Amino acid sequence: xxxxLRAIPAFDFTCQRCLWNKxxxxxxxxxARPSAKGDALDIPRFSLQTGGSQLQGHGQWRLDKSQPxxxxxxxxxxxxMERMLTDWGYDQGLVGTPAKGELALEWQGPIYRLxxxxxxxxxxxxxxSGLLRKLDTAGTRLLSVLSLNxxxxxxxxxxxxxxxxxxxxKRIAFSGKxxxxxxxxxxxxxxGDAGDIGGKGSVDLVQDRIDYVASFTPKFTNSLSLxxxxxxxxxxxxxxxxxxxxxxxxxxxxxRINFRIEGNLEDPQVTEVGRERGAIKSVPEVYKEALxx
Numbered sequence: 159x160x161x162x163l164r165a166i167p168a169f170d171f172t173c174q175r176c177l178w179n180k181x182x183x184x185x186x187x188x189x190a191r192p193s194a195k196g197d198a199l200d201i202p203r204f205s206l207q208t209g210g211s212q213l214q215g216h217g218q219w220r221l222d223k224s225q226p227x228x229x230x231x232x233x234x235x236x237x238x239m240e241r242m243l244t245d246w247g248y249d250q251g252l253v254g255t256p257a258k259g260e261l262a263l264e265w266q267g268p269i270y271r272l273x274x275x276x277x278x279x280x281x282x283x284x285x286x287s288g289l290l291r292k293l294d295t296a297g298t299r300l301l302s303v304l305s306l307n308x309x310x311x312x313x314x315x316x317x318x319x320x321x322x323x324x325x326x327x328k329r330i331a332f333s334g335k336x337x338x339x340x341x342x343x344x345x346x347x348x349x350g351d352a353g354d355i356g357g358k359g360s361v362d363l364v365q366d367r368i369d370y371v372a373s374f375t376p377k378f379t380n381s382l383s384l385x386x387x388x389x390x391x392x393x394x395x396x397x398x399x400x401x402x403x404x405x406x407x408x409x410x411x412x413x414r415i416n417f418r419i420e421g422n423l424e425d426p427q428v429t430e431v432g433r434e435r436g437a438i439k440s441v442p443e444v445y446k447e448a449l450x451x
Contacts (some may be wrong), residue, residue: 184208255288
């Protein structure tokens with residue numbers, strides 16, 4: 159490790175059209191600068207640019223008491239996660255979806271080999287509006303991390319009209335920490351037009367296992383949201399009423415559906431663990447008349 163570290167010279171690398179297996183990485187740049195003592199290799203800048211998306215950051219590979227340690231800090235800005243994931247060779251499962259994210263990681267070992275048991279750091283991601291496609295298989299890697307596709311399939315049994323063409327959402331946001339290769343998250347939120355999906359739990363990268371709980375809370379569960387919508391504009395009220403009519407057979411009795419996601423990351427099991435019920439009022443007749451010819 160020490161000999162290899164000292165043998166790497168300073169260099170600047172640029173590739174105008176990089177491919178890695180089936181992934182289109184676009185324009186790739188990398189700078190490397192060894193320290194004067196030969197005990198560290200600084201990476202002041204690296205970046206990937208493709209289809210308007212930009213991933214950039216910096217890192218370091220150093221010797222700490224003769225033991226190699228590495229660190230990376232990365233930021234992501236993309237106008238479309240759909241296009242970015244397609245370019246990178248993933249089944250995206252998303253339509254549109256601008257996003258911003260940050261990732262900071264440290265681990266023992268060289269920078270070219272991630273050591274999961276010693277991995278630690280932080281992460282965050284925030285998206286704008288988009289659409290989760292209706293998936294027929296265990297599908298995309300991105301969605302299958304939290305088994306959102308499995309949750310969607312289960313929800314579609316109750317909300318078939320709403321999920322027929324996918325699940326429209328206003329934003330997705332989550333953040334957390336990584337310790338000893340275990341990714342912890344306590345604040346996952348997908349804010350959808352038809353309802354919100356929240357979640358918390360952990361993903362063990364060392365054991366390739368997930369232990370997560372999630373819940374779906376339908377929206378438009380009482381007449382107050384309808385009254386507010388009609389007070390804004392009649393058009394808004396009609397839109398909200400239309401959605402309420404679709405959901406009405408379910409949300410009259412169900413206010414929250416809870417799931418547990420656990421097992422191997424390659425094939426996690428999604429289990430419905432309970433439904434919370436409440437005394438939800440039906441859509442008032444006065445609002446229903448707005449859609450009556």
